Amino acid sequence: MIAYDLTCDNAHRFEVWFRSSDDYTGQLERALLMCPHCGSETVRKAPMAPAVPTKGNSRSAGTPPQKLLEKSEGGKLPEKIKSAMIALAKAQAETIKDSTWVGKNFAQQSREMHYGEREDALIHGRASKEEVQGLVEEGVGIAPLLVPVVPPEEAN
Numbered sequence: 001m002i003a004y005d006l007t008c009d010n011a012h013r014f015e016v017w018f019r020s021s022d023d024y025t026g027q028l029e030r031a032l033l034m035c036p037h038c039g040s041e042t043v044r045k046a047p048m049a050p051a052v053p054t055k056g057n058s059r060s061a062g063t064p065p066q067k068l069l070e071k072s073e074g075g076k077l078p079e080k081i082k083s084a085m086i087a088l089a090k091a092q093a094e095t096i097k098d099s100t101w102v103g104k105n106f107a108q109q110s111r112e113m114h115y116g117e118r119e120d121a122l123i124h125g126r127a128s129k130e131e132v133q134g135l136v137e138e139g140v141g142i143a144p145l146l147v148p149v150v151p152p153e154e155a156n
């Protein structure tokens, strides 16, 4: 038996026991793994050391704007654009401060809120082009993030 720390796209961490590493790979490939906290099927092995500070809930405080810039642009922007980008990133960080990262559940949760099946809340996450198009057609209020956001599970 072998224990793996797994993490889902909502940054939950949980431990699962497998017969072997092949058993893990097999279950992953057949999408048999699911997060016990939120039911997400997007799970993967967690980094050995916890990279995401858990402060009692799943809300992300966000990554400092400067860090986002370095990651996405490699620091090769002209000063003027760079400072504008930083201002933009700061404004966005302020906006999503009280927002919850929901990863790929964004489209589903936005839709549920729109139709009153879920309590309204501030969320941000990922959606495919098709999902965004569908949401817009249904009149669900969404807005694009102006600056790339590092998902909690990828922020090291």
Ligand SMILES: [Zn+2]
Residues within 6 Å of the ligand: 008, 009, 010, 011, 012, 035, 036, 037, 038, 039, 040
């Ligand atoms: Zn989860």
